[in-house]
Amino acid sequence: MNIxxxxxxxxxxxxGAVAFYAQAQQEQNPYILMGGIVLLIFGIYRTSRNIPSKFDKEESFIKTEREDEV
Structure with a gap:
């Protein structure tokens, strides 16, 4: 696993742990909850950035008819 x-x-x-902890307390601290959510979304964004799009492929699944077969 790389860095x-x-x-x-x-x-x-x-x-996720910070957001869960901040929400589970009796007196919720909104700043800690927002910090946990921001950190969670930041990690998810960085992970999804490395996943290739399914539309980046050059080949197509649609087969076209050749002109000499028509």
């Missing part, structure tokens, strides 16, 4: 993926994983886990 970038490790950072993404740590951001997601720590952000």
């Amino acid at each position: 970038s993926r490790l950072i993404n994983f740590i951001c997601i886990v720590v952000g």
Whole structure:
């Protein structure tokens, strides 16, 4: 696992834990909750940036007829 993926994983886990902890308290601190959510979204964004799009492929699944077959 390279360092970038490790950072993404740590951001997601720590952000989720902080957001869960901030929401579970009796008196909720909105700044801690927002910080956890921001860290969670940052980790998810960095992870999704590395996933290739399905539309980036050059080949097409649609087969065209050749002109000499018509």
